[in-house]
Amino acid sequence: MSFWQEKSLSEMTNEEWESLCDGCARCCLLKLQDDEEIRYTSIVCKFLEQESCRCGDYKNRSRLVPTCLHLQSSEIPEWLPTSCAYRRINEGLDLEWWHPLVSGSQDTVHEAGISVRGRVTSESHVHPQEVEEQTIKWIEF
Numbered sequence: 001m002s003f004w005q006e007k008s009l010s011e012m013t014n015e016e017w018e019s020l021c022d023g024c025a026r027c028c029l030l031k032l033q034d035d036e037e038i039r040y041t042s043i044v045c046k047f048l049e050q051e052s053c054r055c056g057d058y059k060n061r062s063r064l065v066p067t068c069l070h071l072q073s074s075e076i077p078e079w080l081p082t083s084c085a086y087r088r089i090n091e092g093l094d095l096e097w098w099h100p101l102v103s104g105s106q107d108t109v110h111e112a113g114i115s116v117r118g119r120v121t122s123e124s125h126v127h128p129q130e131v132e133e134q135t136i137k138w139i140e141f
């Protein structure tokens, strides 16, 4: 059995915890929230390196972007996509075939169409008044 099949999120080492992130960058998408729902947009944080789908300044992300998600095992938000490894493990599910820990490749999350690569726009190029028009439906949560 692999560590994610044996351990709960709170039992994982820091290295195991970090490796659980599949690199999809869906949590780096801007979201709109009203009283009824949260909606994802196709606009992504300006610090995301879109080709790799990795944060351009991971170490300083909380200071640079106060709203940046800082996941903790005690609180896995319901708005995370159903594909998110942290959410899946928290709900007792296994990882999907395309997760790098399962496939052994960092490319499968892109090949499977899970990552945001190729279908998002940086917030640097979008006027705030246009955010509302960019709502997407390809993420389930």
Ligand code: SF4
Binding pocket: 020, 021, 022, 023, 024, 025, 026, 027, 028, 080, 081, 083, 084, 085, 086
């Ligand atoms: S949605 Fe989950 S798996 Fe994907 S980048 Fe964010 S934390 Fe990692």
Ligand code: SF4
Binding pocket: 027, 028, 029, 045, 046, 047, 048, 049, 054, 055, 056, 057, 058, 061, 062, 064, 065, 068, 069
């Ligand atoms: S600061 Fe980095 S991790 Fe946080 S939302 Fe932006 S790109 Fe994603």
